[in-house]
Amino acid sequence: MERQTKQRHAIEAAIREGGRPLLPAELVTLAQETVPGINIATVYRCVKALAEEGVIRAVELPGEPARYERADLHHHHHFRCDECERVFDVPGCRGGVESNVPDGFSVRAHEVVLFGRCAECERPSRKRTRSATTARRSSR
Amino acid sequence: MERQTKQRHAIEAAIREGGRPLLPAELVTLAQETVPGINIATVYRCVKALAEEGVIRAVELPGEPARYERADLHHHHHFRCDECERVFDVPGCRGGVESNVPDGFSVRAHEVVLFGRCAECERPSRKRTRSATTARRSSR
């Protein structure tokens, strides 16, 4: 069983209170407010352990590093804004996605990711630019 | 406009005749049958150019490197086998996936990925193991 360390608490807290899936890099930044010296390797190790315990869950979007969110959320999908690159939760799931699989295939799970512009970025007046934490990734 | 080189032809041919989305590493292997000395950097450069021309398309699955397939296919989704790790095309799209987005959000595109076991791996008798080209990745 796992030890209660301040690093681990800081990471858990960041994910629990994040409100949206967070990147490992964002987690270091957030956790450093509580544990200044925290290392990225620790974040990766904790995040892996927490995911195996079922406390958090990896949100893996096509072509991007995994983000992490709390696992106690109902089944939902994700929306990635083309502009600010943030990822949002999209509640619910209409089902029916699993039809059309070829004969003999069995479906265990599915992932749906929507791409577009979020409400803030859609509205020209109150335009929001990429946050500092995600701007680095835009060079891709 | 682009030059016709044997490297480029080999890569285009591999994707055109692949029948399923292929990884850059698989493309080097395939293209080497025609152009022995072909380099991975060339594959990445060609693949990027071909994608920009609209000849091929990137298929990006959550948590995995991009695969590439010909662009002249109708809209479809993908199925990844847990066992053999191959990716298959799933024809059609029932729609309705875009509902539930929060107010003010506009959807530009969507991706659906199904996970499970393909027909071959589902059938115990004719079990298929991971191919040599994908086995490396299983350590993840």
Place this chain on the structure above:
DNA sequence: ATAGGTGCAAACAGTTTGCATGTAT
């Protein structure tokens, strides 16, 4: 002839790991 493509090696980003040290139990 020359613009553009290729191979090679080095650079990068994200992630993982070995090891000595620190700390929760």
Place this chain on the structure above:
DNA sequence: ATACATGCAAACTGTTTGCACCTAT
């Protein structure tokens, strides 16, 4: 006390880039 977590640096994987050379035009 000691087993496990952390920090640091090094290793690793996938991808990109600088540069000298090669080749389709």
